[in-house]
Amino acid sequence: MRVLIVTTLLLLGCSPVASPRVEPTASAAPPPSASPAATAVATAPATATVGAGLTRYVNPELGYSVDLPAGWHRAACSRGIATTSPLQSSEIFVGVPDAEEIIRGGTPFVGVRVADAGGLTPQLWLERNAFQPDMRFEPVTVDGRTGARAFFETTGTTYALAFAERGWVYEIERTYFGVEEPVLERIVMTLRVLGDATVGRASAPTPTPTPRSIESVVDALVDGFARKDLNAISETMAPCLSVGAVPGDPDMRSRAAFVTTLPSEFAAGTSVRLQSRPIDDDPNLGRFVRSTWSRPSQTDQRVDFLLHADGTRWSVVAVLIRTFPN
Numbered sequence: 001m002r003v004l005i006v007t008t009l010l011l012l013g014c015s016p017v018a019s020p021r022v023e024p025t026a027s028a029a030p031p032p033s034a035s036p037a038a039t040a041v042a043t044a045p046a047t048a049t050v051g052a053g054l055t056r057y058v059n060p061e062l063g064y065s066v067d068l069p070a071g072w073h074r075a076a077c078s079r080g081i082a083t084t085s086p087l088q089s090s091e092i093f094v095g096v097p098d099a100e101e102i103i104r105g106g107t108p109f110v111g112v113r114v115a116d117a118g119g120l121t122p123q124l125w126l127e128r129n130a131f132q133p134d135m136r137f138e139p140v141t142v143d144g145r146t147g148a149r150a151f152f153e154t155t156g157t158t159y160a161l162a163f164a165e166r167g168w169v170y171e172i173e174r175t176y177f178g179v180e181e182p183v184l185e186r187i188v189m190t191l192r193v194l195g196d197a198t199v200g201r202a203s204a205p206t207p208t209p210t211p212r213s214i215e216s217v218v219d220a221l222v223d224g225f226a227r228k229d230l231n232a233i234s235e236t237m238a239p240c241l242s243v244g245a246v247p248g249d250p251d252m253r254s255r256a257a258f259v260t261t262l263p264s265e266f267a268a269g270t271s272v273r274l275q276s277r278p279i280d281d282d283p284n285l286g287r288f289v290r291s292t293w294s295r296p297s298q299t300d301q302r303v304d305f306l307l308h309a310d311g312t313r314w315s316v317v318a319v320l321i322r323t324f325p326n
Contacts, residue, residue, distance in 0.1 A: 051190070062089060062114045063197030064170055067190035069183060071095050076254035077103050077240035084200055086116035087168055093187065099260045103252040110174045110187045117169045122162035123148035125169045132176060135159065143192055152176075158185050165193045209313035214279060217307060217314045218289050222274045225291075228266050234259045238308070242318040246304075250318070258319065269296045274305075288320070 050056045054067040057074060061081065076098060078091040092111045094101055103109065117125065123137050126148050140149040140161065147163035150173075157180060160173035172191040174184035217236050224232030237255040244250030274291040281287055285306055293301040306318035 054190070057093070058194070059091070060194075060196070061198050062170075063166070063194040063199075064112065064114065065190075065192045065194060066093065066110075066112060066172065066187065068093060068187065069095070071097075072187070073098075075101055075103065075109065075240075076256075077101065077252040081199065086118075087114060087199065088116070089114045095183070098254050099256040101254040101257050105249070106177055108175050108177075108181055108184060110172060110184055112191065113171045113173070114168055115171075117164055117167055120169065121148070122164050122169060122171075125171065126150045126160055126162050129171070132159065142189065145193060155180065158188055161188055161191055163191070163193050166197060209310050211312040212314050214287060214307055214309070214314040217316065218274075218276050218279060221289070221305060221316065222276045225272045225274055228262075230259050230262060233262070236316050238310075238315040238317045241316070242306075243321075244319075245321045250320075265293075265295075270294065272303075279307075280304075285318075285320075 050067055054069060055072075056065050056067050058065045072093055072095045075092045075094045079089070080091065081087070081089040090111060090113045092103070092109050094103075094107070094109045120128070123139065126137050132152065134153045135150050136153045137148060137150050140147055142161065142163075145163055147161060147170075149158050149162075150160040151158050159176060160171060162169055162171040164170075170191065170193050172188050174181075174188050176184075220232060221236045223229075224236065234255050237258070239255060241253055241255055241258050242250045243253050243258055271294045272291055273294070275289060279287055279289055286308060288304045288306045291303045291305065293303050295301075302322040304320040304322065305316050306320060307314050308317040309315075
């Protein structure tokens with residue numbers, strides 16, 4: 001089964017954005033799912049306040065909000081705004097702590113994309129971009145705003161919503177791996193497009209990341225592993241890493257989720273030897289350094305740490321696991 005938003009997010013990669021506002025809980029019931037009837041515009045009741053037990057996530061830059069159950073939050077592996085002309089952005093929301101955030105096939109999450117509509121209506125957008133094999137589409141009105149929804153023909157449950165505003169499409173979509181998860185549908189139904197957005201308007205300059213050379217990052221990474229200092233290792237890394245075997249399908253995981261695996265490795269006798277120089281350059285992947293992971297009674301592994309610059313600030317962005325000594 002196809003889960004397009006997973007592919008989209010993997011292609012966009014990971015990058016930090018400005019922290020959105022989170023509003024406190026108010027007392028009201030969360031909205032039910034829209035009716036599956038396809039012969040008329042389905043309607044969900046308006047909700048002026050946050051549902052009981054929920055927290056409202058607000059993104060003032062893009063002009064939308066979504067209500068999240070306890071324990072849910074914006075993932076570290078959210079791309080944020082990739083481009084502004086045309087607008088392309090994505091954020092994902094997960095129900096696990098940061099130290100357990102691993103995004104792979106089978107991981108339940110909800111994603112929001114805000115993008116240039118390209119002349120498409122919300123329903124046409126969904127038909128082209130969000131579907132499973134038994135998907136159907138219909139107009140829908142949620143909180144007084146008309147858009148479109150994608151739903152499963154067999155169950156009538158909502159898979160995605162889309163609305164148009166400012167020449168953009170706002171789409172919220174959930175994962176589906178053959179088993180219904182009602183909490184995901186409830187989150188989908190809380191998407192609200194707000195009356196204002198600040199993207200593209202004159203505003204205070206975004207702070208420039210503190211410069212950090214690639215050499216200093218590599219040296220800090222080598223020193224961190226030599227001392228088995230988890231904080232030092234974490235400081236060299238971007239908030240989100242791509243981690244996996246090459247060739248293979250990588251995971252997206254928070255740096256905390258990667259670093260928290262290291263104590264058990266060290267306790268089991270794993271030693272990590274990094275080659276600080278030369279800093280290699282792959283024509284397809286970019287700059288990286290090699291390391292060798294030795295485990296008792298196992299064949300050594302080559303693990304490459306891929307580095308990338310955000311402006312003039314370098315960080316580790318991927319951990320590529322290879323079979324030594326390829």
